[in-house]
Amino acid sequence: MVRVGIVGSTGYTGMELVRILSRHPEVDLAVLTSESYVGRPYVDVYPALQGGVDLHCEALDVAQMARRCDVVFTALPHTKAMECVPEFLDRGCRVVDLSADFRLRQKEVFEAWYAPHTAPELLSQAAYGLPELHRDEIRDAPLVANPGCYPTGALLAAAPLLAEGWIDPDTLIVNSASGVTGAGRSLSLGSLFCEVNEGFRAYKVAEHRHTPEMEQEISRLCGRSVRITFVPHLLPVSRGILTTLYATLVHEVNEEEMLRLYRRYYSGEPFVRILPGGVTPNIREVRGTNLCDIGLRPDPRTNRVIVLSAIDNLVKGASGQAVQNMNLLFGLPETLGLETPPLFI
Ligand SMILES: NC(=O)c1ccc[n+]([C@@H]2O[C@H](COP(=O)([O-])OP(=O)(O)OC[C@H]3O[C@@H](n4cnc5c(N)ncnc54)[C@H](OP(=O)(O)O)[C@@H]3O)[C@@H](O)[C@H]2O)c1
Numbered sequence: 001m002v003r004v005g006i007v008g009s010t011g012y013t014g015m016e017l018v019r020i021l022s023r024h025p026e027v028d029l030a031v032l033t034s035e036s037y038v039g040r041p042y043v044d045v046y047p048a049l050q051g052g053v054d055l056h057c058e059a060l061d062v063a064q065m066a067r068r069c070d071v072v073f074t075a076l077p078h079t080k081a082m083e084c085v086p087e088f089l090d091r092g093c094r095v096v097d098l099s100a101d102f103r104l105r106q107k108e109v110f111e112a113w114y115a116p117h118t119a120p121e122l123l124s125q126a127a128y129g130l131p132e133l134h135r136d137e138i139r140d141a142p143l144v145a146n147p148g149c150y151p152t153g154a155l156l157a158a159a160p161l162l163a164e165g166w167i168d169p170d171t172l173i174v175n176s177a178s179g180v181t182g183a184g185r186s187l188s189l190g191s192l193f194c195e196v197n198e199g200f201r202a203y204k205v206a207e208h209r210h211t212p213e214m215e216q217e218i219s220r221l222c223g224r225s226v227r228i229t230f231v232p233h234l235l236p237v238s239r240g241i242l243t244t245l246y247a248t249l250v251h252e253v254n255e256e257e258m259l260r261l262y263r264r265y266y267s268g269e270p271f272v273r274i275l276p277g278g279v280t281p282n283i284r285e286v287r288g289t290n291l292c293d294i295g296l297r298p299d300p301r302t303n304r305v306i307v308l309s310a311i312d313n314l315v316k317g318a319s320g321q322a323v324q325n326m327n328l329l330f331g332l333p334e335t336l337g338l339e340t341p342p343l344f345i
Contacts, residue, residue: 001026001027001028002026002027002028002070002071002326002330002332003028003030003068003069003070003071004021004027004028004029004030004069004070004071004072004073004326005030005031005032005033005065005068005069005071005072005073005093006018006021006029006031006032006033006072006073006075007033007060007065007072007073007074007075007076007081007084008033008034008035008074008075008076008077008080009032009033009034009042009057009075010032010034010035010036010037010042010045010046010057010185011075011076011184011185011186012181012184012185012314013075013098013184013314013318013319013322014032014073014075014319015045015046015049015185016314016315016318016319016320017073017075017319017322017323018032018042018046018049018053019049019319020315020319020320020323020337020338021323021337022049022052022053023052023337024323024336024337025336025337026330026332026336026337027337029053029055030068030069031055031058031065031068031069032053032055032056032057032058033057033058033059033060033065034057034058034059037057038057038058038059039056039057040056040057041054041055041056041057042054042055042056042057045057060084062084062087062088062091063087063091065088065093066087066088066091066092066093067091069093070093070094070330071093071094071095071096071326071329071330072088072093072094072095072096073095073096073097073098073319073322073326074088074095074096074097074098074099075098075099075318075319076098076099077099077184078099078100078101078114078115079099079101079114079115080099081097081098081099081101081102082101082102082117082118082119082122083118085097085101085102085119085122085143086119086122089122089142089143094141094142094143094144094329095142095143095144096129096144096146096322096325096326096329097126097143097144097145097146098146098318098319098322100114100148100209100213101117101119101145102122102123102126102143102145103126103128103145103147103148103213103216104123104212104213104216105123105124105216106123107120107123109212109216110123112212113209113211113212114209122143125141125142125143126141126143126144126145127141127143127144127145128145128147128216128217129144129145129146129147129321129322129325130147130151130152130155130156130217130321131321131324131325131328131334132156132159132266132269132271132272133155133159133217133221135328138325138328138329139328139329139331141329144322144325144329146318146321146322146325147213147321148209148210148213148317149178149182149210149241149311149313149317149318150174150176150178150208150210150214150230150232150241150243150317151210151213151214151217152292152311152316152317152321153176153241153242153243153292153309153310153311153316153317154174154176154214154230154243154245154309155214155217155218156272156292156294156309156311157243157245157294157307157308157309158172158174158218158221158245158247158307159221159265160261160262160265160266161247161261161305161307162218162221162222163221163265164261164265165222165250166249166250166251166253166258166261166305167247167248167249167250167305168247168248168249168250169218169222169226169228169247170226170227171246171247171248171304172218172226172228172229172245172246172247173228173229173230173231173245173246173247174214174228174229174230174231174243174244174245175231175233175243175244175245175246176230176231176232176233176241176242176243176244177200177232177233177234177235177241177242177243178232178233178234178235178240178241178313179235179237179238179239179240179241179283179313180196180234180235180236180237180238181238181239181313181314182241182313182317183234190234196234196236197236198236199234199236200233200234200235200236201233201234202231202232202233203232203233203234204232205231206229206230206231208230208232210230210232211228211230214228214230215227215228237283239283239287239288239312239313239314239315240283240284240286240287240310240311240312240313241283241310241311241312241313241317242281242282242283242308242309242310243308243309243310244306244307244308245305245306245307245308245309246304246305246306247304247305248303248304248305249298249303249304249305252300252303253298253305254298254300255277255296255297255298256277258296258298258305259274259276259277259296262274262294262296266294270334270335271290271291271292271316271324271335271338272291272292272294273291273292273293273294274294275293275294275295277297278297279295280295280308281293281294281295281308281309281310282310283310283311283312284342284344284345285310285342285344286310286311286312286315286316286342287312287342287343287344288312288315288340288342288343289312289315289316289320289338289340289341289342290312290315290316290320290321290323290324290338291311291312291316291342292309292310292311292316293309293310293311294307294308294309295307295308295309296308320338323337323338324338
């Protein structure tokens with residue numbers, strides 16, 4: 001059994017990790033930490049998990065936690081993970097970090113978009129945890145930087161076209177709409193029901209922090225530096241991200257050829273579903289699952305292609321993908337604990 005600890009277990013991604021891992025057949029959930037609920041039964045915070053989790057929330061004590069865990073998930077706000085991850089690694093724990101702290105390979109880029117980095121020596125050691133693109137690198141990594149939710153949906157949608165060189169990457173535009181859990185559980189005016197319900201708006205237009213993360217991975221796929229336009233939107237639902245990509249084709253391609261490319265690129269991938277021609281993905285059809293649904297359509301009239309993807313931001317966009325990464329780290333079947341069917345109605 002793999003002994004698992006979760007730092008920041010009381011946030012939304014922490015809760016989703018607990019939900020998935022409490023049913024994982026090879027996991028012994030050993031330690032759950034919190035800032036605000038130390039000493040309280042975990043199920044006091046999330047009563048829905050009653051009967052499945054009998055741990056109490058603990059204060060973070062890295063030395064003690066490292067003795068009790070083989071792997072630690074850090075589900076903390078950015079800049080907080082980098083305070084404890086180096087010591088977990090020094091003490092022999094493997095770490096899957098859900099924050100942005102280790103996703104960007106260049107310290108200067110991280111500091112331009114986030115804050116000063118206190119453990120930059122780890123940036124080159126962290127594997128970017130998108131298994132469909134970096135599976136072999138992840139298996140041997142001491143530290144996995146779990147991707148952001150928007151980059152997960154966008155990169156899975158764009159990767160085949162970029163890898164094959166079928167689109168001009170400089171023309172890539174990414175539009176995404178996310179459910180409100182994407183903002184986390186802490187109180188904020190913009191996440192209140194009346195502020196969000198029945199509305200639909202863009203935010204952080206052309207300045208969202210997931211932009212450099214997408215650019216980093218797109219540049220790796222293309223073998224040269226690429227910049228993209230990214231516009232996130234807030235959708236008044238709890239979970240889900242629908243992403244729409246637009247890009248100019250470098251040569252004429254029909255729908256059948258595109259579908260063949262995507263089916264080949266993702267053949268054998270348990271969590272990517274390529275939808276039949278003419279079918280568009282729906283966040284409801286991946287709800288509660290680690291799936292990414294992809295639909296596509298070339299537009300010969302404009303010489304552009306449109307690709308759409310749907311994920312659950314808390315599962316494939318965060319905690320499910322983190323568990324997929326943990327399965328890889330410990331040589332377990334990648335789908336273990338992640339086979340829940342969608343809650344689509
Ligand atoms: N939400 C998503 O869809 C999503 C997707 C991908 C990645 N992420 C990333 O995953 C990380 C966690 O996100 P989340 O949505 O789960 O956030 P969240 O709901 O706000 O939860 C944050 C967790 O961190 C703890 N915490 C807060 N401030 C802390 C501090 N100063 N020191 C130590 N612990 C602190 C909280 O503890 P208490 O509850 O005890 O106060 C809570 O357990 C973030 O970096 C986020 O960007 C989120």
